[in-house]
Amino acid sequence: MKKYETPLLDELEKGPFPSFVKEIKKAAAKNIMANDELGQVEYSYKTNRVYWKHGGIVGVLGYGGGIIGRYSMLPEMFPEVKFFHTVRVNQPSGWFYTTEVLRELMDICDKYGSGICNFHGSTGDIIFLGTTTENLEPIFAELTSHEKPRHLRFDLGGSGSALRTPSACNGPARCEWANYDTLEACHQITHEFQDEIHRPAFNYKFKFKFAGCACDCVASIARADCSVIGTWKGPILIDQDAVKWHEKKGMDIDREIVRMCPTECISYDGKELKIDNDECNRCMHCITRLHKALKPSGERGATICIGNKAPIVIGTIISHVIIPFMKLEPPFTEFKELARKMWDWWDEHSKPRERIGEVIEFQGMRSFLEAIGVEPIPQMIKEPRRDPFIFFKDEDIARVKEVEEEEKRTGKIIF
Amino acid sequence: MEKEELKDKIYALVLAAKGKKKLKERDVINGVSEGTGVDKDTVKQTMREMIDVGRLMYSYAGGASSVEIPDEAYLREKGMIK
């Protein structure tokens, strides 16, 4: 095996934080693909630019996603990364593993790939970094083989103009704040939409992320076209003794809780903490800080937000509220129907490479809300419109006229 | 409509667009469904059968996915031709 001098990358083996160079070298010690990867990355460091070619069409038979074609621009210098495709493997909900399944996956990655992986890619998949075209079908067969017990069988994730692999926070598995079962929702919705993940039919990508509360540990509002964020409807329950415990531990309740409440709905007289629950907007600052004393109660569900995307093309969008509260319980029928309605509307109104959030900006919220069958309510917006350029349909004016007729009849003005 | 006839219609639509316009899966389904009156689910299912045996394939270029007619290299790699 060729030995590359890597003086620049060697610098990145020093220092306290774990080193990706050590990882590549560990793989390169016994894998020729990883060795040439090391060589090419060093060459990038030396010359200040990337040497991977633009795209390429590869995949497993029947699927349009899950594999990203990757080819070196310098196959003569680094022949073993001439083909260096990415394999996206759909992770289990919440990224929980047993050592048995991890070893199975690592053995497949070693046998057919470079021995380098990502835990995890930005969307949530397990990534095998680097394999050849001829190894794609064998990798897929080993991952999915019907001879293996179910828990050792993995499928590919999404890529291209498809539903991308959904992901979820660790939810009720290890968190007291989960307002719905994020893991089960992620699992069942991933299984429901296998076709949409594997066979790209959309105009562009579409992502779901499932977060159990406003803390949003999977960054759903910033990283998913459809962000599902857990919330509740009942009062915050207070354990007054535990409030005292926090105070004894050094918390300044007035400064850190009362005065930091965005809706000014908390008061504390040194004896009793009170919350005006009607005025609370459920931001969870107090709950996360007084974590032994406060907890949500009552009806649980999620706020559904839509539209997030990164800046290309018209600028970044953060998801915005479309359904303030939806019950989310297995089998998640209402949510699945919503997804299908959204996709139908999106498909009808979009051009290639337009994300749903952009299309809502082009078409207006009304068209979208009518398509998914949702009536407008103030919880959807931060503020009403600022301009007088208002679309009306004939039926809207007719409704106003009807109300005015009624007012004339009764002599009472209706707001 | 006979399944083989439907397959031919799907193939013809993709062939006609070759080199001119990239068709995504839904374009093909909608186009064939409108042209033949066959419901979309049936078209989708039939198209999937064609993709599963390499008569059509998914492609990806310019940041978007599309449906194409496979080239020889693809068919050889998938063991469809020797």
Next chain:
Amino acid sequence: MGFYGDRKLTAEEAKKLRETDIGPPYFRDFLPPVIKKNYGQWKEHDILSAGLMVHTAESGDKIWTIRVATPRLIATDTVREACDIADKYCDGHLRWTSRNNIEFLVSDEKKVEPIQKELKERGFLMGGIGYRISNVVHTQGWVHCHGAATDASGLVKSMMDELAEYFTTKELPNKLRLAVACCPNMCGAVHCSDIAVVAIHTTVPIIDHDKLGKICEIPTSIASCPTKAISPYPEKKSVKIKDEKCMYCGNCFTVCPAFDPFDTERDGCAIVIGGKVNCLRTNTKFARLVVPFISNRPPRWPKVVAIIKHIIELYAKHARKHERVGEWVDRIGWERFFKLSGITFTYQCIDDFTFMRDTFRNASTFKW
């Protein structure tokens, strides 16, 4: 060795064994028994140190979590090493966080000390829990992406070597979330991070006209430009770019490889700050630009690292407890931030894209 051992499957075998659309395995099969038993019944959690927390269930059962950093890119043997540790102390159970950390899930209190000792001896870095930096979300960079304007892993490593104590020990006023995106596509959640690096181009792409005519659709190429800088060039059966309209986003390159946006001298990094994801106290915030361009300086990007460290130290010193970076800056004002930090304010800091009108100041109530 795995289910099929060392032997590679033949194409024929693969055809017989493969099955499509099976989806991921069921996560419940991977949960430790104490989690299965107390699923949805957790009462509270306590952070015991930067790398250790304990969750207590209504039943009184407990589970301890030990968090260690990884560089995201990880060799199979390192995963196996983590497996050996999880077998020894966690009955074979572990998970990953959304920010590339491994969490060892310990059900037996007696094993909490020994696993930390062994992790330390093996060189794993424990930390990231609580009001600290919890690793860096980042993209592939030169390691594996075709569009990278810088390397992401190297930047992360360089930053975190300098900031490691904010992972392992030191507390900050609130959580601090860092991200690195290796091009303006921003696959790395940069736009809602407290402090982030986004790699950018600063030159107009060069067009290979022969290639464009052959492999790209002209209307698609024109439509890809957000500022309408691209127009037809019929003489060459290609397109041209109006230089002064191009802000180097690279979207034309994404759509068509005949555009070349790369420039070894003029690709580099911008720094944005003040974003957040969660809705605690204040709503989700965008990160905003404070440093428009720093040249790529591998392997350590010293200027990028120095500026980020400087901002973090300012934040640690000046922010009130529980304030995120963006909340702190919103309270003191951006004009105060630039004064405090000494960072040069330039034309590039003023937005001239789609959100510009929301970013101008409409009052005389600013600070000197």
